[in-house]
Structures are given as structure tokens and as C-alpha cells.
Amino acid sequence: MKAVVMAGGEGTRLRPMTANQPKPLLPVANRPIMEHVLRLLKRHGVTETVVTLQFLAALVRNYFGDGHELGMHLQYATEDVPLGTAGSVKNAAARLRDDRFLVISGDALTDIDLSDMIRFHRENGALVTIGLKRVPNPLEFGIIIVDESGRVQRFLEKPTWGQVFSDTVNTGIYVMEPEVLDAVTEGGPVDWSADVFPALLAGGAAIYGYVAEGYWEDVGTHESYLKAQADALSGKVELDIGGFEVSPGVWVADSASVDPDAVLKGPLLVGDYAKVEAGAELREYTVLGNNAVVREGAFLHRAVVHDNVYLGPGAHLRGCVIGKSTDVMAGARIEENAVIGDECVIEAEAYVSSGVKVYPFKTIEAGAVVNTSVIWESRGQRNLFGPRGVSGLVNVEITAELCVRLASAYATTLRKGAHVVTSRDCSLAARALKRAVNAALTASAINVLDLEAAPMPVTRFHTARESAAGGIALRTTPGDPQSVDIVIMDGRGADLPPAAQRKLERVFSRQEFRRAFPGEIAELTYPSRAVEDYTHELLNHVGVSDVRDMKVVVDCAGGTSSLVLPTLLGRVGVEVLTVNARLDDVSPTETLAGRRRDLQRLSELVSSSRAAFGVRFDPVGERIALVDEKGQLISEERALLVVLDLVAAERQGGRVALPVTTTRVAEQVCRFHGVQVQWTTTSLDALTSAAAGPDMIFAADGRGGFVVPEFSPAIDGLAAFMRLLGLVARTRLSLSQIDARIPEVKLLKRAVPTPWAAKGAVMRSVMEAAEAEPDGCRIDTTDGVRVARDDGSWVLVLPAAAEPVTDLWAEAWDVDAAQTLLERWARIVEQAAT
Numbered sequence: 001m002k003a004v005v006m007a008g009g010e011g012t013r014l015r016p017m018t019a020n021q022p023k024p025l026l027p028v029a030n031r032p033i034m035e036h037v038l039r040l041l042k043r044h045g046v047t048e049t050v051v052t053l054q055f056l057a058a059l060v061r062n063y064f065g066d067g068h069e070l071g072m073h074l075q076y077a078t079e080d081v082p083l084g085t086a087g088s089v090k091n092a093a094a095r096l097r098d099d100r101f102l103v104i105s106g107d108a109l110t111d112i113d114l115s116d117m118i119r120f121h122r123e124n125g126a127l128v129t130i131g132l133k134r135v136p137n138p139l140e141f142g143i144i145i146v147d148e149s150g151r152v153q154r155f156l157e158k159p160t161w162g163q164v165f166s167d168t169v170n171t172g173i174y175v176m177e178p179e180v181l182d183a184v185t186e187g188g189p190v191d192w193s194a195d196v197f198p199a200l201l202a203g204g205a206a207i208y209g210y211v212a213e214g215y216w217e218d219v220g221t222h223e224s225y226l227k228a229q230a231d232a233l234s235g236k237v238e239l240d241i242g243g244f245e246v247s248p249g250v251w252v253a254d255s256a257s258v259d260p261d262a263v264l265k266g267p268l269l270v271g272d273y274a275k276v277e278a279g280a281e282l283r284e285y286t287v288l289g290n291n292a293v294v295r296e297g298a299f300l301h302r303a304v305v306h307d308n309v310y311l312g313p314g315a316h317l318r319g320c321v322i323g324k325s326t327d328v329m330a331g332a333r334i335e336e337n338a339v340i341g342d343e344c345v346i347e348a349e350a351y352v353s354s355g356v357k358v359y360p361f362k363t364i365e366a367g368a369v370v371n372t373s374v375i376w377e378s379r380g381q382r383n384l385f386g387p388r389g390v391s392g393l394v395n396v397e398i399t400a401e402l403c404v405r406l407a408s409a410y411a412t413t414l415r416k417g418a419h420v421v422t423s424r425d426c427s428l429a430a431r432a433l434k435r436a437v438n439a440a441l442t443a444s445a446i447n448v449l450d451l452e453a454a455p456m457p458v459t460r461f462h463t464a465r466e467s468a469a470g471g472i473a474l475r476t477t478p479g480d481p482q483s484v485d486i487v488i489m490d491g492r493g494a495d496l497p498p499a500a501q502r503k504l505e506r507v508f509s510r511q512e513f514r515r516a517f518p519g520e521i522a523e524l525t526y527p528s529r530a531v532e533d534y535t536h537e538l539l540n541h542v543g544v545s546d547v548r549d550m551k552v553v554v555d556c557a558g559g560t561s562s563l564v565l566p567t568l569l570g571r572v573g574v575e576v577l578t579v580n581a582r583l584d585d586v587s588p589t590e591t592l593a594g595r596r597r598d599l600q601r602l603s604e605l606v607s608s609s610r611a612a613f614g615v616r617f618d619p620v621g622e623r624i625a626l627v628d629e630k631g632q633l634i635s636e637e638r639a640l641l642v643v644l645d646l647v648a649a650e651r652q653g654g655r656v657a658l659p660v661t662t663t664r665v666a667e668q669v670c671r672f673h674g675v676q677v678q679w680t681t682t683s684l685d686a687l688t689s690a691a692a693g694p695d696m697i698f699a700a701d702g703r704g705g706f707v708v709p710e711f712s713p714a715i716d717g718l719a720a721f722m723r724l725l726g727l728v729a730r731t732r733l734s735l736s737q738i739d740a741r742i743p744e745v746k747l748l749k750r751a752v753p754t755p756w757a758a759k760g761a762v763m764r765s766v767m768e769a770a771e772a773e774p775d776g777c778r779i780d781t782t783d784g785v786r787v788a789r790d791d792g793s794w795v796l797v798l799p800a801a802a803e804p805v806t807d808l809w810a811e812a813w814d815v816d817a818a819q820t821l822l823e824r825w826a827r828i829v830e831q832a833a834t
Contacts, residue, residue, distance in 0.1 A: 001045075001046055001048075001099060001100060001101065001102065001118070002046070002048045002049065002050065002095070002096060002099065002101045002102070003041050003046045003048070003049045003050070003101060003102040003103070003104060004049070004050050004051075004052060004089050004092060004096065004101060004102070004103045004104070005024075005034065005037060005038065005041075005049055005050070005051045005052070005104055005105075005106045006052050006085060006088055006089070006103065006104070006105050006106055006172070007022065007024040007034055007051050007052060007053055007060055007106035007107070008022075008052050008053050008054030008055055008057070008079060008082070008088055009022070009023050009024070009054075009055065009107055010022070010023065010055040011023030011026070011107065011220070013220055013221050013222075014026065014219075014220070014221070014222065014225065015357070015359075016323070016339055016340075016341035016342075016357050016358065016359040016360060016375075017222075017225070017321060017323060017339060017341070019341055019342075019359055019360050020056075020341075020342060020360050021056060021059060021342075022055050022056045022057075022059060022060055023107040023219070024037075024060060024106035024107045025059060025060060025063060026107070026219065026225065027287075027289065027306060027307075028109055028219070028225075028228050028229055028232055028239075029229065029232040029233065029239055029241050029242075029269055029287060030242065030269060030271045030272075030287060030289055030290060030307075031239075031240075031242070032063065033106065033107050033108070033109055033219060033228075034060070034064070034106040034107065035064075035070070036109060036239055036240075037104060037105070037106050037108075037110070038064070038067070038070055038072060038074075039070065039239075039240055040110065040111060040112075040114065041072070041102075041104070041114070042070065042071060042072055044113075044114040044115045044118075045115070046102060046114070047067075047071065047072045047073055048072075048073050049067065049072055049073070049074050049075070050074075050075050050076070050077055050092045050095050050096065051064070051074055051075070051076050051077070051106070052076075052077050052078075052079065052088040052089065052091060052092055053076055053077070053078045053079065054078065054079040054081075054082055054083075054088070057076070057078045060076075061076055075092075075095060077091050077092035077095070079091055082189055083188075083189055083190065084189035084190045084191045084195075085172070085190075085191050085192045085193075086184045086190040086191055086192045086195060086196045087184065087186075087188070087189055087190040089103055089181070089184070090181055090184040090186065090190070093181045096178055096181065097178050097181075098178065099178065100121070100175060100176060100177050100178065101175075101176055101178065102114065102118065102173070102174070102175050102176075103172075103173065103174040103175075103176060104172070104173045104174075105171075105172040105173070105218075107218075107219060107220075108171065108172060108216065108217065108218045108219060109215070109216070109217045109219055109228045109231075109232070109237060109239075110171070110173070110214065110215060110216040110217070110237070111214045111215050111237050111238040111239070112131060112133075112171070112173060112212040112214040112215070112216055113212065113213070113214055114173075116210075117129060117131055117173070117175060117210045117212065118175055120150070120208070120210045121175040121208065121210070124149075124150065124151075124206070124208050125206060126175070126177075126206045126207065126208040127176070127177050127179070127180055127200065127205045127206045127207060128174055128175070128176050128177070128180055128197065128200065128205070128206075128207045128208070129174065129175040129176075129207075129208045129209070129210050130144060130152065130170055130171075130173075130174055130197075130207065130208070130209045130210065131170075131171040131172070131173030131174065131209075131210055131212055131216075132144055132146070132168045132169065132170065132171065132209045132210060132211045132212065133168070133169055133171050133211070133212055133216045134168055134169075134211070135169050144168055144169070144170055144209050145168070146168070146208070146209040146211075149208075150208045150209055150210065150211075151206070151207070151208055151209075152197075152201060152207040152208060152209050155193055155197055155198050155201070168209070168211060170193055171212065171216050171218075172218075173212075174192070175210075180196070180200070183196050183199060183200055184196055214237075214238075215231065215236055215237035215238070217231065217237070222321065222337060222339055223337070225304075225321070226285075226302065226304065226319065226321070226337075229285065229287050229304050230267075230285040230302070233249065233251075233266070233267035233268060233269060233285055233287070234249075234267055234285075235267075241269060242271070242272065243256070243269065243270070243271075243272075247264075247266065248266060249266030249267030249268070250264050250265075250266035250267070250268055251266075251267075251268070251269045251270070252264075252269075252270045253270060253271050253272040253273070253274065253290075254272075255272045255273045256270045256271065256272065256273065256274045256275070256276070257273075257274070257275045257276070258270060258274075258275075258276045259276060259277050259278040259279075259280075260278075261278035261279060262276045262277065262278055262279070262280045262281070262282070262294075263280070263281040263282065264276075264282050265281075265282070265283050265284055266284065267284060267285060268282050268283070268284065268285065268286040268287065268288070269286075269287045269288065270282070270288045271287075271288055271289045271290040271291070271292065271307070272290040272291070273290055273291045274288050274289070274290060274291065274292045274293070274294075275292075275293045275294065276288070276294045277293075277294060277295050277296045277298075278296055279296035279297050280294045280295065280296060280297065280298045280299075280300075281298070281299045281300070282294070282300050283299070283300060283301035283302070284301065284302065285301075285302040286300045286301065286302065286303050286304075286305075287303075287304045287305065288300070288305050289305050289306045289307040289308070289309060289324065290307045290308070291307055291308045292305050292306075292307065292308065292309045292310070292311070293309070293310045293311065293396070294311045295310075295311060295312050295313040295314075295315070295330075296313050297313045297314040298311045298312070298313065298314060298315040298316070298317075299315070299316045299317070299318075300317045300318075301317070301318045301319070302318060302319040303317035303318065303319065303320055303321075303322065303334075304320070304321045304322070305317070305322045306321075306322060306323050306324040306326075306342075307324045307325070308324050308325045309322050309323075309324065309325070309326050309327070309328070310326075310327045310328065310393065310396040311328045312327075312328060312329040312330035312331070312332065312348070313330045313331070314330055314331045315328045315329070315330065315331065315332050315333070315334075316331075316332070316333040316334070317333075317334050318334070318335060318336055319335070319336035319337060320334045320335065320336065320337065320338040320339065320340070320352075321338075321339045321340065322334070322340045323339075323340055323341045323342035323343070323344065323360065324342050324343070325342055325343045326340055326341075326342065326343060326344045326345070326346070327344075327345045327346065327393075327396055327397060328340075328346045329345070329346060329347050329348040329350075329366070330348045330349070331348050331349040332346045332347070332348060332349060332350045332351070332352075332364075333350075333351045333352070334346065334352045335351075335352060335353055335354040335356075336354045336355070337354055337355045338352045338353065338354060338355060338356045338357070338358075339356075339357050339358070340352070340358045341357075341358055341359045341360035341361070341362070342360040342361075343360055343361050344358055344360065344361065344362050344363065344364070345362075345363040345364070345397075346358075346364045347363065347364060347365055347366035347367075347368075348366045348367070349366055349367045350364045350365065350366060350367060350368045350369075350370070351368070351369045351370065352364065352370045353369070353370060353371045356370055356371065356372065356373055356374070357373040357374070357375070358370070358373070358374045359373075359374060359375050362374050365755070365756050365804055366803060366804045367753050367755065367804045368755060368804070384406075384501075384504075384505045384508060384509075385496070385501045385505070386801070386802040387683075387684075387801060387802055388477065388478075388485040388487070389485045389486050389487040389488060389495065390406060390485070390486040390488070391477055391483060391484070391485045391486070392483060392484070393482055393483050394429045394433075394482060394483060394484050395429075397483075398433065398483070398484050398486065400432070400433060400436040401436075403433045403436040403437050403440070403486070404436050404437075404439070404440040405440075405508060405511065405513070406437075406440075406486065406488075406508060407436070407437040407438075407440035407441050407444075407472065408440045408443075408444055408513040408514075409504055409507040409508035409511075409513060410441075410470070410472065410488060410504055411440065411441050411444030411445070411446045411513075411514065412444065412507050412512065412513050412514040413500070413503055413504055413507060414446060414469045414470065415469070416445035416446075416514075416516065416520060417445060417446075417447065417520075417522070418446055418447065418468070418469035418470075419446070419447045419448075419449055419466060419467070419468040419469060420441055420446050420447070420448055420449070420468055420469060420470050420471060420472060421448075421449045421450075421451060421459060421462050421463045421466060421468050421470075421471035421472075421489075422434055422437060422438060422441070422448055422449070422450050422451065422459075422471065422472050422473070423450070423451040423452065423453070423454040423456075423458070423459040423471070423472075423473045423474075424452070424453055424454075424473065424474045424475065425453065425474070425475040425476055425559065425560055425588055425619060425620050426453050426558070426559065426560060426583040426584060426585045426588050426619070427475075427476045427481075427484070427585055427588030427589075428585055429476070429484050429588075430474040430475060430476065430484060430588070431453075433474055433484065433486075434450075434472075434474050437472055437474070437486075438450060438524055441472075441522070442521060442522045442523070442524055443515065443516060443521060444513065444514055444515065444516055444522075445514070445516035445520040445521070445522050446469075446522050447522040447523050447524075447525070448522065448523070448524045448525070449462065449466060449468065449525055449526075449527055450524060450525070450526050451526075451527065451530050452526065453560050453563065453583065454530060454531075454560055454563065455559070455560040455561050455563070455564055455620055455621030455622070455717075455718060456473055456475065456487070456560075456620040456621060456622045457534075457621055457622060457712070457714065457715075457716035457717065457718050457719065458530060458531065458534045458560075458564060458621075458718075459471055459473045459489075459493070460489060460493030460494070460712065460714040460716070461493060461534050461537070461712060461714075461716075462493075462527070462530055462533070462534070463489050463491070463492075463493040464491070464492050464493035464712070465533070465537070466527075467491075468491060469491055470488065470489050470490050470491055470496075471488070471489035471493065472486065472487070472488050472489070473486075473487045473489070473620075474486055474487075475487065475619075475620050476588040476589040476619065477589065478589055478590070478618065478619075479589060479590065479591065479592065480589065481587065481588060481589050481591075488504070492688070492692070492713065492714075493712070493714050494684075494685060494688040494689070494713065494714055495684050495685050495688070496685075497685045497689075498683075498685070531563060531564050531567055532567065534564065535564065535567050535568050535571065537711070538568070538711055538718070538719055538722060539568075539571060539572070539722070541708075541710050541711040542708060542710070542711055542719060542722045542723050542726065543723075543726045544572050544574075544722055544725055544726045544729075545726065545729070545730070546726075546729040546730060547572055547573070547574045547725045547726060547729040548572075548573045548574065549575075550574050550575065550612050550725065550728070550729055551574075551575040551576075551577075551609060551610065551611045551612060552574060552575070552576055552577075552611050552612055552613060552614065552615065552725070553576075553577045553578075553579070553602060553605045553606045553609060553611045553613075553614040553615075553627075554569075554576055554577070554578045554579070554581075554614070554615055554616075554617075554721075555578075555579050555580050555598055555601075555602050555614070555615070555616035555617065556578065556579070556580050556581045556582075556617055557580050557590055557598065557616060557617055557618060557619050558580045558582060558583065558584025558587060558588075558619065559583070559584070559588075559617060559618065559619030559620055559621060560583070560619070560620055560621055561617040561619075561620075561621035561717065561718060562578075562580075562581040562582060562583065563583075564621070564718055565578065565581070565718070566581075568718065568722065572722075572725070574725060577605060577609055577611070579598075579601070579602070579605070580598065584619075588619060589619055590618070590619060598616060599616060599625060599627070599633055602614045602616055602627050603627050603631040603632065603633060604631060606627050606628075606629065606630075606631045607629075607630060607631030608631075610629075611629065612629055612728055612729075612734070612735075613626060613627060613628055613629055613724075613728060613735050614626070614627035614631075615627070615721050615724070617717050617718075617721075618704070618717065621716075621717050621718050622705060622715050622716065622717050623703065623704035623705045623715070623717050624704055624706070624717045624720055624721060625639070625704055626639045626642070626643075626724075626735065628734065628735035628736040628739065629734045629735060629736060630736050632736065634735065634739060636702060636703055636704050637662075637663055637702060637747060638739055638742070639704065640658075640662065640663075640666070640700045640702050640706075641663070641665060641666060641669055641739075641742050642735055642738050642739050642742070643698070643700070643706060643720070643724060643727075644656065644666060644669055644670070644698060644700070645669050645673075645738050645741075645742060646724070646727040646728070646731060646738065647697055647698040647723075647727065648669060648670055648672075648673035648674075648675045648697070648698070649673055649731070650727060650730065650731075651673075651675070651697045652673055652674055652675075653674050653675060653695075653697075654675055654676075654695045654696065654697035654698075655675065655676045655677070655678050655693070655695050655696055655697065656670060656675055656676070656677055656678070656696070656697060656698040656699060656700075657677075657678045657680055657687055657690035657691050657693075657696060657698075657699035657707070658677055658678070658679060658680065658699070658700060658702070659679070659680050659681065659682045659686075659687060659701055659702060659783075660679050660680070660681065660682065660780070660782050660783045660784070660786060660796060661682055661702060661796060661798075661809050662679075662700075662702045663702075663745055663747050663811055664745075664788075664792065664794065664811060665742060665743055665745055668743060669742060675697070678690055678693075679780075679782050680782070680783075681782060681783035682783055682798065683801075684701070684715070687699055687701055687707070687715075688707075688713045688714055688715075689713070691707045691709050691713040691714075692709070692713035696709040696713075697709060697710075699713075701715065704717075705717075706719075706720035706723075707720075708720060708723050745792075745811055745812065745813055746811065746812060746813070746814060746815045746817075746818040747809065747810075747811040747818070748809070748810050748811075748815075748818045748819060748822050749807065749808065749809050750807075750808045750810075750822055750826055751800070751803075751805040751806070751807050751808075752805060752806045752807075752808065752826050752829045752830055752833065753804060753805055753833070754799065754804055754805055754806040754829065754833045755804055755833065756804050758832070758833045758834075759799045759806070761832055761833075762799065762806055762829055762832040762833050763784075763785065763797070763799060764832075765828060765829075765831070765832035766785050766797045766825070766828060766829065766832070767779075767785055769825075769828050770785050770787045773787055776789070776790045777789055777790075783796075783798060784796055784797050784798030784799065784807075785797050785798075787825075791812075791813075792811075792812075792813065793810070793811060793812040793813070793817060793818070793821060794810070794811055795808065795809065795810045795811075795821050795822065795825050796808065796809040796810075797825060797829065806829050806833070808822055808825055808826055808829065810822035810825070
């Protein structure tokens with residue numbers, strides 16, 4: 001006996017879940033509804049099946065193929081236009097003429113006893129047997145009245161309550177004799193219940209109704225979809241649930257990884273290759289899809305999560321549906337009956353209210369409160385580039401596929417045959433993703449000079465020195481071992497300027513990638529003397545005389561600076577105590593606790609060894625932290641002033657470049673030594689461009705990043721360390737003495753949450769408030785709005801480029817004054833943001 005599975009429905013009431021996939025492919029207990037139907041047919045001995053298709057037919061064919069994996073033989077009959085329930089079966093008539101057949105919907109969940117229904121049909125000699133089910137609310141279904149023998153007496157399609165005369169409804173499951181197809185007219189849509197069956201009944205045909213006792217649920221609404229999931233987990237319907245029942249009602253796939261400290265309260269299902277971290281809590285009626293990730297502190301209750309979904313730390317999901325390949329970031333909250341479509345991004349701390357529908361490929365901005373459905377608009381789609389390049393979670397936001405697309409877009413902006421330098425830090429993720437970058441570049445006719453694992457300063461140096469068109473470096477995001485940054489550089493070795501970023505983003509978003517012809521595939525080479533060339537040039541530009549008697553302590557933080565320092569320090573002859581001088585691919589970035597621990601150890605080593613100072617590099621060799629000869633850590637703000645004082649005292653002229661967020665004590669230091677300050681915006685590109693200007697002797701970003709302009713305009717921790725060696729050797733003062741002679745001020749910072757849409761209004765309000773300040777206050781709009789008073793105190797209000805916040809800095813001569821200034825302007829921002 002053959003079966004016909006009707007799988008052509010669009011499922012419009014289930015959108016956005018069915019916005020880009022047919023309803024039969026919607027998963028219940030991590031398997032498509034239609035797969036459960038096919039497994040039911042096989043259990044009852046029906047393996048020869050014709051599947052009728054119309055909406056997104058290719059997706060169904062591609063998923064099930066010929067049915068071999070299910071032990072079935074599938075054929076397909078595709079409609080060019082919708083033909084109705086009867087017309088779709090008529091479309092497959094050529095395969096159904098030889099014997100009776102069974103018709104069943106591919107988008108209803110059921111375990112009805114099909115064998116008993118076929119027996120009933122055969123014993124009654126019926127032309128058609130209709131599967132019936134008693135339901136509490138028959139309004140959405142076709143009602144059928146049968147007599148005592150089961151023969152159908154009357155049909156009524158989707159009645160009102162005033163027309164309801166029975167609770168026995170049509171399930172859409174039929175057993176038919178092949179001659180019934182002769183009653184189906186051709187040329188337009190034809191429905192079984194509305195057209196064919198009433199006509200047959202009027203002609204006296206033997207149409208019977210089989211009242212089934214099993215489970216049946218028409219998955220036609222979001223509510224019924226969630227109900228079907230709960231019923232599957234509760235055992236109300238007989239299904240094949242993949243995995244092992246590790247405790248009553250808790251089903252976990254064999255390949256899943258669930259931390260013993262995660263809380264699981266069944267009934268629930270964890271799919272194949274899913275990962276649940278310690279501290280996560282999965283409550284009743286939750287379905288976690290295949291390859292899903294649930295981070296620590298996340299909470300799920302009655303949540304249905306499709307495949308390849310990422311749930312960040314502290315995410316809260318209750319009674320909702322999350323479409324496949326969607327990212328729900330840290331602290332986001334999604335409420336009852338909300339539905340998130342496929343490939344969306346719900347950013348940190350966003351709130352999606354009950355009943356909201358977010359259609360596929362949308363981004364909900366961080367901190368947003370969404371009370372209405374998001375259908376057409378992208379709602380705050382963030383830029384590709386952030387303050388550290390292209391950043392995101394490994395294999396969630398930054399995947400090998402994204403790296404290929406990004407590198408292809410970058411290559412498209414360059415001429416064929418150009419050279420690009422690539423490098424990485426010591427992490428396994430950066431190593432894997434760089435291979436994707438290299439492949440995409442060479443396939444796009446770009447020659448690659450791969451430095452492999454190398455400090456960022458070495459990469460920037462070779463990008464500028466090799467006459468390369470640019471560079472790409474991959475590194476672990478500082479402080480976040482789960483994330484990676486892709487830093488794209490121009491021919492100067494500097495981060496791409498905004499105009500170049502926008503050009504690359506346009507190519508990336510349109511996917512207008514250039515491809516090379518077979519004869520144009522470029523080469524991948526590995527420069528053999530990258531470290532030696534960098535070391536040689538650095539020592540030629542930075543004076544390190546009189547350092548042979550010095551003693552210093554160096555902490556490489558397990559990063560790539562350990563690949564350069566032995567060669568560099570060996571040529572200088574300074575006495576060095578080195579720690580963490582190895583590549584640590586297990587911990588490729590520093591946590592706050594680890595940084596504090598290592599700095600404490602560095603302080604102890606400096607004081608006990610009587611070293612001149614100690615320095616700790618970040619894992620990619622760009623930034624440094626300083627410890628004075630007494631073993632006291634010098635804060636980033638004070639370290640800038642100390643190094644600035646050393647440079648300015650020695651040069652007695654020239655200019656320095658500093659971002660507007662730097663303490664204004666720097667002006668006093670420079671004025672004392674006859675040096676001028678050039679204030680820049682907070683972007684790294686602005687600082688690099690300023691450092692390349694004439695008469696520049698120093699630049700810094702105030703976060704441990706220093707520029708040695710005579711060597712390179714880029715931030716370089718290795719060059720800064722070598723320059724500091726020479727400066728300390730030539731001065732008669734220690735770092736603590738220099739620090740002590742520089743005036744003390746208090747610089748405080750605060751971030752105020754600000755929706756993207758409100759940032760313009762916030763800055764207008766800030767500017768109005770600044771203009772209303774008393775006479776004597778000066779307004780500076782180099783970056784944001786800075787208001788400076790005659791007493792030396794100042795406040796800066798600056799909207800963040802990559803986050804929905806407004807940053808504020810306030811400086812005064814004591815903490816109370818700085819705090820008062822900060823709170824006053826924070827209130828102005830908060831009022832304007834609401």
C-alpha cells in the first residue's frame with residue numbers, strides 16, 4: 001500500500017517560523033514534523049510514499065532525498081501553482097492508480113493507529129475513510145457527522161459556534177480507493193472536504209468516518225506548536241525521541257555536552273552536539289536544538305530553541321521560540337509567546353516582550369525594549385567594524401564562513417596581485433580562522449605573506465615595510481577568551497580608516513566578491529626573517545645606549561612578544577628576568593583575576609631583585625603595564641604621564657598626540673618642557689595619523705598603548721619598552737621619583753545606557769547645556785562635547801560608536817569634585833535618553 005504525504009502548505013499563521021522554510025520542516029522534539037509522519041507510516045508498514053510539494057519544495061526534497069535514511073522510498077509530485085488538498089493528490093495520480101492509498105498531512109503531529117484505520121476501511125468496503133478526532137474547540141476544523149455504523153452523514157467546514165453540531169473533526173487523514181481520483185476535476189484548486197467529499201456523498205458513495213483514539217494535533221498556530229512540543233516531551237504522543245533518558249523525562253543526546261553543575265528539570269530534550277555550561281538552568285518543556293550552546297547563568301523554561309542557536313550568559317527565555325542560527329547575547333530576555341526568526345541577533349540586555357514576532361535576519365540592538373513585531377526594518381543593525389576591528393564570539397558571530405566572506409570583500413577592494421600580510425596570536429581559534437582568511441585571499445588573486453604567530457607590532461611593521469597593500473591579524477579579544485578580533489590594516493600598517501571600512505562593508509553586505517581565474521590564483525609564502533628584520537630596524541631607530549648595567553623584569557603574559565624579546569634583548573645586553581615567556585594557547589588572553597595575579601607577582605620580583613622597573617606586555621605585544629623600582633604598579637593614566645615626562649625632558653621640544661580623554665595634567669607636563677599637545681579623537685586611526693605628522697616625539701592612548709613616532713606611527717609595546725630602557729638609563733631619576741613630581745588629579749569615567757535612536761537627541765541636549773554654562777567655560781568638540789572650567793576641571797560627553805551607551809569623563813583636583821561633575825552631566829544624558 002502507498003501513502004501520499006501532503007507537504008505543500010505555507011503555514012502563514014506560523015510566521016516568522018515559516019518565513020523561509022515550509023511548515024512540514026518545522027522541528028518538534030528536534031525532528032521535522034514530516035519526519036515524524038514518515039516514521040509513523042513506516043511503523044505501520046507503509047514505505048512507498050509520494051510527497052506532494054509546492055511552497056519551497058526544494059528544501060523538502062533536499063532534506064529527505066529518496067527516503068533511504070528512513071528506510072523508505074520517497075517520490076515527489078510538485079505543483080507549479082497551489083492545487084488544493086484534492087488537486088495535489090490528483091497531481092500524483094499516475095503513481096496511485098494500481099491500489100488503495102493513504103493520504104496524510106505532513107504538518108500535523110499524530111500517532112493514530114493507521115493499521116486499524118485501514119482495517120476499518122477494508123471491512124466496510126468504503127470508497128473513502130476519513131480519519132476523525134474529537135477536539136475541545138472545533139472552530140478551526142471541518143466538522144463531520146457519522147451514523148452508528150460510521151457512515152458519513154454531513155460535512156461542515158470551519159463553522160461558527162452557532163453552527164457547531166459536533167466535536168468530531170476531520171484530521172486530514174484518508175484511506176482511499178484509486179477510483180476516487182476520477183471525481184477530482186482538473187484546471188484549478190480542488191479541496192477534499194469542501195468540493196469532492198460533498199459531491200460524492202450526494203451521489204451516494206460509501207464514505208466512512210473512523211474515530212481515532214490516538215493523539216492528533218494540527219500544528220497551525222504558535223500556541224499549538226508549543227503544545228505539540230510539550231506533548232511530545234510528556235509522552236502524550238508516541239514519537240522517536242533521539243538520545244538517552246538520563247533521568248525521568250530528561251532526554252539528552254549521546255553527543256551533547258551537559259556540565260554536571262547545570263540544572264535540568266524535565267521533561268526536556270537536549271539535542272545532538274549541544275553544549276550546556278555550568279550554572280545554566282533548563283526547566284520543564286524546554287527543547288534545545290542540535291549544536292545549540294547555553295552559557296552559564298542562562299535560564300530556559302518552556303522554550304523551544306532550534307538548531308545552531310547561541311544563548312549568552314544570563315539570557316532568560318520563557319515560553320518562546322528561537323529560530324535556527326540565532327544569537328541571543330548576554331542578559332537578553334525573551335518573554336512568553338515571542339517568536340524569533342532564523343539568523344537573528346538579539347544583543348546584550350535586549351528585552352523582547354510577550355507575543356512579539358521578530359522576522360528572520362533582524363538585529364535587536366543592545367538594551368532595546370521591543371513591544372511590537374519587527375517585520376521589515378532591521379532595527380539597529382550594527383556596523384561590521386567596532387573599536388577593535390571585526391569582533392565577535394568564536395563560531396557564533398565569527399565563523400570560518402564569515403572569515404572567507406570578509407577576506408573576499410577585502411581582496412575585492414585591492415588590485416589583483418597585491419600583497420597582504422597575515423598573522424595571528426597563539427590561540428587555536430585564531431589559527432583555524434586565519435587559514436580561512438588565507439584561502440579566501442589567494443583565491444581572490446591576492447598574494448599572502450603569512451607571519452604565522454606574531455606580535456601585532458611586528459605585523460604592522462611588515463605591512464608597512466613590505467610595500468603591502470594591507471594586512472589582516474587575528475587575535476583573541478582582550479579579556480574574553482570566547483571571542484576573537486579580526487584587525488584589518490591599510491598599507492601603513494594602521495587600522496583601516498573609516499572611509500575604507502565603509503567601502504569594505506558595502507562589498508561585504510552586497511557579497512560582490514571578485515574571483516580569480518585559475519591562472520590568477522595567488523601565492524602563500526612565509527617570510528623567514530620577520531622577527532630579525534623587525535629587531536634590526538627597531539634598534540636602528542631607538543637609542544638604547546648605557547643600558548648594559550640595567551636590570552629589568554619582563555612578563556610576556558604567555559603571548560607572542562615572547563617570540564621577539566629574546567632576540568631583541570640579546571642584542572642590547574640588558575640583564576633581564578623573564579616570566580611567562582612561552583606561547584599559551586590554552587589561555588590566549590588575560591582575565592582580570594589573572595592580570596592582577598601576574599602584576600602582583602611582577603611587583604614582588606621587581607622589588608626583590610632591585611630592578612630598575614618591571615613591564616608586563618599584553619598577549620599580542622601592543623600594550624604594556626609598568627611597575628616602578630619599589631614594586632608599585634603605575635596606573636595606565638599615570639604611566640602615560642611618567643613616560644611623557646621622560647620623553648619631553650629629553651627632547652625639550654616637538655609635539656605629542658593624545659586623545660581627548662587624557663588627563664589635562666599632560667598639558668602641564670608638556671608646557672614645562674616646551675612641548676606642544678595635539679588632541680585627537682578617541683579612534684585609533686586618528687592617533688596613528690597624528691603620530692605620523694612632522695615633529696612628533698610621542699603619542700599614547702591612555703590605556704597602556706604607546707607610539708614611538710621615529711620608528712612607527714602604530715601602537716607598539718615592544719618599541720615603547722626599548723625606548724623606556726634608554727630613557728631610564730639616561731635619566732638620574734627613578735620612575736617613582738618622576739611619578740611623585742607630577743601633580744595628582746582624579747579622572748572618573750561612567751557609561752550611561754542610551755538607545756541608538758536617542759543618541760542624537762542626547763548630544764543636542766548636552767550641547768545646549770554646555771552653551772548655557774557660565775562665562776569662562778570653554779567648549780571643545782574635537783570628539784564629543786568637552787566642557788572645561790577655569791579651575792582646570794572638565795567633563796567630556798561622548799556617544800560610544802559600537803554600543804548603545806554614552807560615555808562620560810570628568811576630571812577635577814579631588815574625588816568629590818570629579819564625582820559631582822560626573823553625576824550632574826550623567827543626569828542630563830539620562831533625561832535626554834528617556
